Amino acid sequence: MNLAGTFTFAGPRATVWALLHDPAVLAKALPGTKTLTLAGPGRYEGAMKVSIGPLTAAEFAVVVTLSDEIEPSHFAMQIDGKGGVGFAKGSATVDLAEGADGGTVMTYASDIQIGGRIAAVGQRLVESVGRMMMKQALDSLNAELEARVKK
């Protein structure tokens, strides 16, 4: 699965950077996240429940490790999700640039290998579920950002 795209946040880059590193905010933003904690420097651990087609509410243990951080413009991450019905393993990069009107343009790219039952019976849906989750997460982060900026 290769999710990639751009998204414009309605707020300054430093705030976006902070949001993207705040496990409490991310836990709220990422659909299905049950727990997410900072387990060490640049290492997040958590549990997510995801429904993909016929696989309802499959639970995954997720470890995300950040690297190559250049605050506030770039970071990379290794993603490792494991569950009873499959796994997702791969890497992603996030670039943040200052946009017009005080906004921030995020460019992201990922290359994630899907395996197990989610690949076998959910393959047709994995990519659309991934895109949908990404959109929900980004919209939610943007709402949080707008709330913070207003304060």
Added chain:
Amino acid sequence: MGANVRVDVTVNGTRHRRDVEPRLLLSDFLRQDLGLTGTHVGCEHGVCGACTILFDGEPARACIMLAAQADGHEILTIESLAAPDGTLNPLQSAFRQAHGLQCGFCTPGMLMTLTAFLRDNPKPDEPQIREAISGNLCRCTGYQHIVHAVQIAAGTRAEDAE
């Protein structure tokens, strides 16, 4: 998992009252709890049709229904078709005449699907028959002899036709 649920169901004319796990599949309930192993499970996702039963007279896939959903309903399985002394009914007999079964694993689902089909459409033509069983997979027969069997049962084909 939750507490067990009460299922009060009539299967092949016999009433059963059982407490079952809410997640128990109807196919497992029939096969294991009631010992009616004639209903076969081939795919567990509602595609192959081997587990087809009659649920209040209509064909249904027992592998994608819960036992709990059967509460208050009537079910017929393959075991209901022959006479108590084992005499085959006309559709079963036609399957034997036409060699409409080989390994016999898909056969219970075929017979239950066709029981309802012939009730509603007693003189079907060949395309209608093929359409009727297009949701029941068979790997052995290539379907041709099954079609012949239905035609024999419907009286549109002679019993000994080649």
Added chain:
Amino acid sequence: MTRPSFGQRVRRNEDARLLTGRAMFVDDVNLPGMLHVAFVRSMMAHGTLKGIDAAAARQRPGVVAVYTAADLGDYCKPGPVLVNPPPVPGHVFHGCTQLPLAKDKVRYVGEPIAMIVAESRYVAEDALADVIVDIDPIDAVVDLEAALKPGVPLVHPHLESNAAAHVVQRKGDYVAARAKADIVVKRRFLYDRGVAAAIENRAVAVDWDPRAEEMTIWDTTQAPIPIRNGLAKMLGLLESQVRVVAPFVGGGFGPKIMMFYPEELLLPWAAMRLHRPLKWTEDRQENFYATTQERGQVHEAEMALSKDGRILGVRDWFLCDTGAYDPYGLTIPINTQCTLLGPYDIPNYETEFTSVFTNKPIVTPVRGAGRQHGVFVSERLLDIAARELGIDRVEIRKRNLLGPDRFPHNHEIMFQDSAPLVYDSGNYLPTLEQAAEIIGYDKFIREEQPRLRASGKRVGVGICCYVEGTGIGPYEGARVTVEPSGTVRCATGVGTQGQGHFTVLAQIVADALGVGVEDVRVVTGDTREFHWGTGTFASRGAVVAGSACHAAAMSVRGKILDLGSAILGAPADNLELSGGRVKVAGSNDPGIAFGDLAGRANPLRGAVRPGTEPGLESTAYFGPDRGSTASGVHAMIVEVDPETAAVEIKRYLVVHDCGTIINPLLVEGQIHGGVAHGIGNAFFESLVYDDQAQLMNASFMDYLLPTATDVPPIETAHRETPSPFNVLGLKGVGEAGCIPTGAVFAQAVEDALGPGAGVEINEIPMSPNQLFELMHVSGKERA
């Protein structure tokens, strides 16, 4: 007189049980206290297995045991290589077989890693998610050709490459033949994987009685006796302590002959430790990984011909996907090599293959077992040569068929049964002529096709020949007994998966003894009933087990005549057997019923004559030196929608010759099912793996089996050229239907699109999508 049943459309003895839901399949075994099993399987196709944490699973209420490779101790050994390579000089073969549970490394998605035993299947499956498996991924080997390139990760690191085997077979001198040829046609052909898709998944149930020290194993196997023998040895039991029952089996098609599946090894082992009955039933999704598959091959082949269309020689070089392990040896690619020769006189032949390990599920024979690849290659090359030489497709085949005076015909290469490839008998030209006649080939291409083309319809005809090596050894046996009730019992070792053994074997015995088919009770697939034999494979049940039944029945017939002669006071020559009685021929005396005779043959008092055996019972074996070769021609008429590339089969015809026919009704059933399977392979069925060997369509929603609306009515015609290799003249028919389907489909579709379309189908499966692309690309190239 009891009418002989041979050649009659006898209805089946087994049907009543199957039609009423009374027939027992393995998953129907439910015993008190039974535990249920589920397997933790690898989600990665290739990787280093670094750790398994099953602590949480063991804690889950209802879980009785969790076993990993470490728990198995010495029992965790690689399985046997089932079929040793035939003695082809210079062959290379690396036998690599799997462990019951993975240790150190995983090699395909679905490889079993841990076994969970619980009070219910539901709890066992809950516990699957509790087991944490730590696998360090390695790049998966997916593509056959890429697998052999340097630097590619090795599926089996102790080998130098991913090559599992290499075999070259030669007949005559292809290079010299090629030098004399007027034309050489050369192409690359692909034939991809599918699943066997028996509607019944695999299952194993075990009951270990620790007091009697007896084990009963119900298994969906095509080979109960070898399973029994192997398990007894591995478990340290006498063969007589282990009973393996293959009851009604819901379709075999090849993969159920594979042994030993990990589940078959592990359930008996666990039952001896837990002292409770156990059952595992594969679910459909597991079946897409855990049951063996077949068909991936890539060929580069050429055919050298004279300008009048005579084949001077063929050279074929191919890769054969064996998956992660190769327990079945070289059977599939050797079948491909041998079947490529078809019914043709090919004086010079050079064939070379490399078997390749990949990180896909294990490959063992599936209905056809490599034969369709060989037929596809030779039939396609003939089509292309015919086109280039301007010779009619039927005519070029006629010019190359072996004549009836050429049998037995030695092809001078080695067959899968380690014997030289010798065709026993055949009469190919009339078969081809009859097929062309019935399908109306000449009239179609001369009149109908031009007329329909003029009205915009794309219709085409295809017609292809094939042979099928069937009925190979080593042997089967049978015991025929007349019981005091008069019922005749026939016990044999081969199991049955729907072929009709309860009927055709009964017919053989019934005709030998002069009783009705319904009076013969056949018992198959139960080692307690008969415990010598191999199994159901290579279209051999009727030929090999049938010949053994015949021999045993004839021996019982001799005993009936002997004893009857003594009691009736007439010479045996004057006696006749009919209606279950022996009597003096032409006499009004009713004679003696077999049941009474059986009682007399086993008296409670008095003397049994020295040198005789009690009872009316005989056991006999049949082991053919080599197989018998069935043959046939398939023809089809199709219409292709030029807009959507949808293919509609207008007619499908099979003219086949399987020697003496026991029961035409059942033969037709075998053919219909085979053709449907072949149509599936050609049109619909495709296993799609991603670049890390993850199967992406492991369900019947995404893997399309042909349905009743996809399979056309199939016309059949029978020809009978008896085999001289067995008394009854039998040849097998189990796989015939699916062998040439891909080739005839390709030819018919090309013909429908017409020479102007420039479409050449050298790849199977060819889905409507692929065909659409091919039509589109060819159109663009021309533009």
